[in-house]
Amino acid sequence: MxxxxxxxxxxxxxxxxxxxxxxxxxxxxxxxxxxxxxxxxxxxxxxxxxxxxxxxxxxxxxxxxxxxxxxxxxxxxxxxxxxxxxxxxxxxxxxxxWVPGQALDVWAESHGATFRRLAALGATVARTLDDLHARGVLHRDLKPEHIQVRASDGQPVLLDFGVGWYPDAPPLTTGPLPPATRYLVSPEAVGFLWRSAEHPGTRYAHQPTDDLYALGVCLYRATTGHYPFPEWWPPDVLQSAIVHVRPVPPALVHSRVPRALSEVIVRLLEKDPRARYPSGAALHDALVAVAREEDATWDADIFEREQQDILRPPRPRPTWTSESPVPPRRHHVWPRRLVLAAAVTWLLLPVGQAPRSPPEAPLPDAGWTAEARVDPLSVQPEQAPLPVRNQKRAPCTKGLEVELSDGCWHSLVKQHPPDCPPQTVAYKGQCLWPVPKSRPEPTSIDGGLNLE
Missing domain, CATH: 3.30.200.20 (Phosphorylase Kinase; domain 1)
Incomplete structure (x- = not known):
């Protein structure tokens, strides 16, 4: 060969x-x-x-x-x-x-995906996580793409344990946090990252409540069409929002979401892990209980349609100006950057605020400790916007679309910052709207690999 x-x-x-x-x-x-x-x-x-x-x-x-x-x-x-x-x-x-089917977020936008079925899927995932946690297994990278809804029976299948952890697992890397997707990291993990500079060599011990927080983010995405905080935000601002800002409840983002389901998701996203469900079994029971409600809204499609197009609610976020809210990275001003990022987030986000001090993660058993690393990334002024999921990628249509960061954007010529409409990004005096890509019904999974 x-x-x-x-x-x-x-x-x-x-x-x-x-x-x-x-x-x-x-x-x-x-x-x-x-x-x-x-x-x-x-x-x-x-x-x-x-x-x-x-x-x-x-x-x-x-x-x-x-x-x-x-x-x-x-x-x-x-x-x-x-x-x-x-x-x-x-x-x-x-x-x-090989599991033909759809990722959870794609499934939620398909015809026949109802809130009752979503609650049942979430309950099954919660019970599965509870079983794995009882064996000492942590997924550590749960995201909608890693929850596959199997086409043959509509059951969820968990994928991609590439950064999963189990007792006596060899370390992947060294550093304060395990490998992670930034917009799915829990508040207590971010708080640990901020404090880690004061205690060199310490490592965050990922807990079952971290997996359950990530499941809450997945359910938020499935019910509203958006993540609690935009995944393309600069890392420092995103971290500050995760720690300090309460996300808008799903029922206020999307009026079709049953209030009882919205309340379960809000509890999953609490800043203090002690205020969340203590286990996957407890979450399973909560989702099963709320899904027993007889209100007809539970059996409606999650999203409305106009012919073949999904009608998502507006994204619950402010509009950025062309100037970055975070100054260029300098090692000796790192704490001030966090304060500034948090302050800007509080001023811009039209949502409630949590206590300002980062949540303290409870001291875990030593057996949960694992070595891993995620470093905070630097942010430069006038940062080009990053493509969002399901956005058309280059090559772009010449004369009609703007190519930035390998993504295709429409420039709204009659609107300019700071008056950009929702779901657009302000950059260099333009309001840019991400061009969606076509989304054919998937017939196979990625086999557990994150292909973004």
Whole structure:
């Protein structure tokens, strides 16, 4: 076998162990996912996740987790391992179920997705997390893309345990926080990050309540069409909002959301972890209880439609001016940057405010401690807007669209900052609206790989 460049996908027909590659489903920073066919059983298809680098400890860690502690009816099922291109020295990959279906946020925008069904899905995910937590397993990167709604039976399946943790797991990296998606990090984790400079070498101990907070963010996204705080905000401002600003309740963002469901989600997003549901089992019971209500709104589609287009409510956020609210990064002014970011967020957001002091995370058992890292990123003035999810990417239509940060934008020529309408971004004197990309109904999963 000839060695394939690490950054090139395997060609259809390539044989890896006892599987034949059918197509590449996507590539990310750590690996690629393929749909493969069992050579011994033609017509049986699976997903194959292959590490991009040899001796990838993350891949070995994920395999160890998927083979044992993470086995569960609502976790994507593990089938075997293979290496490529050499069967002993090549890059590690593993085979799992190929699960046709939709990510939770995509499913929520489909016809027939109701609030009652969403509550049932959330309850099942909560119970699954409770079972995993009882075994000492933490997902640590729960997001809508990692909750797949299976097409065959409408049941949720958890994907991508690449940064998951379990007792005695080898560390991924060193640093104060585990690997994470910024807009899904809990308030107590952000507070720990802020205090970590005063205690060098300390590491945040991810808790079950962190996974449940992330599930709350996923349910917020599914019910409103938006995240509690825009994912493209500058990191420092986003962190300050997570710690200090109470998100607008889903029922006030989207009038179709049943109030009881909105209250469950609001509790999941409490700043103090002690005010949230104490376990996945408790959350499961709460969601099952509210879904028993007989109000007809529970059985309506989550989003209205105008022909084939989803009608989302406006995003609950302020409009940015062209000037960044956070000064350029200088090491000796780091604490002042946080204060400024928080102050700007309080002034701009039309929502309630939580206490100003960062929440203290309860001291966990030493057994939960894990090594990992997320560093705060620098923010430069006049930062170009980042593409949002489901936005059309370059190449853009010349003469009609503006290309920025590899995304395509419409410039609203008759409107200028600071009077930009909702769901637009102000940049260099223009109001920019993200051009949506077409969203065909997905027929397969990414196999657990984050492909954004």
């Amino acid at each position: 000839t060695r394939t460049p690490e950054d090139a996908p395997l060609a259809p027909g390539t044989q890896v162990g006892t599987w034949r590659v059918v197509e590449c489903l996507g590539m990310g920073g750590q690996g690629a996912v393929y749909r493969v066919e069992d050579i011994a059983r033609p017509g049986d298809f699976y997903a194959f996740k292959l590490a991009l680098h040899a001796r990838d400890e993350r891949a070995e860690r994920e395999v160890a987790l998927m083979m044992g502690r993470a086995a569960h009816p609502h976790v994507v099922r593990f089938h075997g391992c293979a290496r490529w291109p050499h069967p002993r020295e090549g890059r590690l990959g593993f085979v799992m179920d």
